[in-house]
Amino acid sequence: MSHSTNSDATRRAGAVLTVDLAAIAANWRGLRDAGRAAGRPVECAAVLKADAYGTGATIVGPRLAAEGCRQFFVAHIDEGIALRAVLPDHPIYVLNGLLAGTEPDFVEHGLTPVLNHLGQLNAWRAAAQRYNRALDAVIHIDTGMHRLGFGPEEEQVLINERGRLRGLRLALLMSHLVVSEEPGNPINSEQLSRFRTFVRAMPGAPASLANSSGIFLGPDYHFDLLRPGAALYGINPLPGQPNPMLPTVRLDVRILQTRVIDALQTVGYGAAWRSARPSRVATIALGYADGYFRNLINRTHVHVAGHRVPVIGRISMDLVTIDVTDLPESICQPGATVEVLGENMTADDLADHAHTNAYEIMTALGRRYARLYTDDRMEGP
16 A cells, blocks of 8 residues: 555655655564563654654654554654644653743643753643643653753752652653664663663653664663664664664655766866766756755765666755766656665665765655655554
C-alpha cells in the first residue's frame, strides 16, 4: 500500500521524497525487542522531534502508535501540539521544557514538560495549584552533557526536599548519554553510575537513559523506557559497524535539462568545475534550499538507473549539475529520475561526503519535496 499527501503535487514535483513507514515500524520493533532481550518489561518510546527527523511526525506518529508505541517525545511545544491532534490519548513529552507563560498551553493540549531546572519545576507546580489538579512531569538530570537538566546542586535539592514535587505526578526520570555511539568510552559508565544513584534516591518513578545508540550498550542502560530517535529513521546507531536498521527514505529528483559542452568549459556559479573533455551535463531539480548542502561541491555523486554519476560544480539554491557523459542518452533525458538518497546512497553515506552526520542530513530534508508514504511490508506483532 502507498499513499501521498497530495498526488497532484507528486506528479508536478521536481523531487519526491518517499518515506517507508513499514521500515520505520520495523526499526521500532527491532529496538523494542532489543530492550526486551534481557527478559525485563522495558517499554520503547519514539522521538519525533524535528518533524520525525524530516519524515513527517503527524504521519509517522500514528503509524508507530498502531505498531504498539505508547509514548512520544518532541523538542518544542508546538511540535507537541501538532502531534496531539493525531495522537489524542498518548503521553507526549516536550524535551525543551516549560517556557515562561506556556503552562496553559501544556495543560490545554495534555502535554508533559520535561523539567530541566528548579525554576521550571516551581512554575509547573504553581500551575498544578492554579488548576487544582495533579499534573504529569518528567525530571531531567544532567549526568554529563552539560546542556539541559538539573545540575548536581539542584539535583540534591530535589532529593532532599521531595515536597517540591507536591501536586505533580512523576511520569519519568531521565538523563541523556553523551557518547553512547562509543561503547568503550568511560563517560558512558560514569553517566550510568550517576543516573543510578539519582534513580535510587527518587523511588517510585520509571527511568529512561538509553537513546538509539544507548540501547546497544546493553541492558544496564535500558531501565524502564528506551528513547530511540535517529535509529528509527535508518541512521546507523553503531558507527563503523554494519547498520542494523532498515533504510527508511528515498529521494528521487528529476532531470530538467541536458546539454553538451566542449572541453575546458565551466559549469555553474564561480566556474568551480571545468570539463576535461567534451561532456554532457544534466541539471536536476535540487539545491541547498532543499537541504542539499553547498559543501558537497565536487565531492559526492548520485545514481541514474543504477549508474554512479558525479555531482559537478557548485550547489545552487534550486539546481545541481551532474556529469552524465558516460551514460546512454536514453536514460538521462529530461524527466528521468536521479536517485539522490536510497539504496545506493544512504543518509550516513551522504553525511560522510558533507563532513557532517546523518542527523543533519535527515532533518534538513526540504519542505519543497513532494512526500510519498509507502507501507508495503508485513507488519509485526
